[in-house]
Amino acid sequence: MSKLSRDAEHEIAFTLNGRRVRARAEPRTLLTDLIRHDLGATGTHVGCEHGVCGACTVEIDGEPVRACLTLAAQVEGAEIRTVEGLEPSPGELSPLQAAFREHFALQCGFCTAGILISLDNLFRRRPDASEQEIREQVSGHLCRCTGYAPIIRAALAAQAAIREEEPADA
Ligand code: FES
Ligand code: FES
Numbered sequence: 001m002s003k004l005s006r007d008a009e010h011e012i013a014f015t016l017n018g019r020r021v022r023a024r025a026e027p028r029t030l031l032t033d034l035i036r037h038d039l040g041a042t043g044t045h046v047g048c049e050h051g052v053c054g055a056c057t058v059e060i061d062g063e064p065v066r067a068c069l070t071l072a073a074q075v076e077g078a079e080i081r082t083v084e085g086l087e088p089s090p091g092e093l094s095p096l097q098a099a100f101r102e103h104f105a106l107q108c109g110f111c112t113a114g115i116l117i118s119l120d121n122l123f124r125r126r127p128d129a130s131e132q133e134i135r136e137q138v139s140g141h142l143c144r145c146t147g148y149a150p151i152i153r154a155a156l157a158a159q160a161a162i163r164e165e166e167p168a169d170a
Pocket of ligand 2: 105106107108109110111112142143144145146
């Protein structure tokens with residue numbers, strides 16, 4: 001069986017957090033397994049593995065996507081961003097990450113990477129997103145620890161901080 005599996009592997013090239021990467025994967029390999037086990041991007045978590053919890057959310061070509069429902073073979077040529085790609089520079093937190101820390105928006109942290117990716121995507125697409133839109137974005141993620149209120153507080157604080165950082169329109 002392992003010989004058959006090896007024979008079926010093929011090479012995939014894509015961009016992960018701004019870096020071109022190449023990997024080999026079987027047709028059945030999930031993107032979560034490829035990025036976590038082969039490429040070391042372990043910030044992306046795997047919860048339900050069937051598209052419900054949102055823990056595995058990554059950004060693919062500008063869209064938040066469940067990586068547990070994505071085959072590695074599907075991302076040939078894509079631009080992928082994971083939670084590791086949110087840091088503005090190594091060791092520095094983005095305003096969204098800093099707000100999560102400040103507002104205690106995580107406890108075990110299992111859901112956090114996926115929520116950060118979804119909210120980061122929302123704020124880049126819709127800097128003026130309403131609280132309702134923020135809540136809808138977060139509704140795609142299960143969190144068993146926080147009760148969600150600190151997550152919404154952190155998201156609103158991050159949105160305000162991001163707006164302050166932006167240069168005023170000329
Ligand atoms: Fe992908 Fe739960 S692990 S949605
Ligand atoms: Fe534990 Fe969200 S912080 S599941």
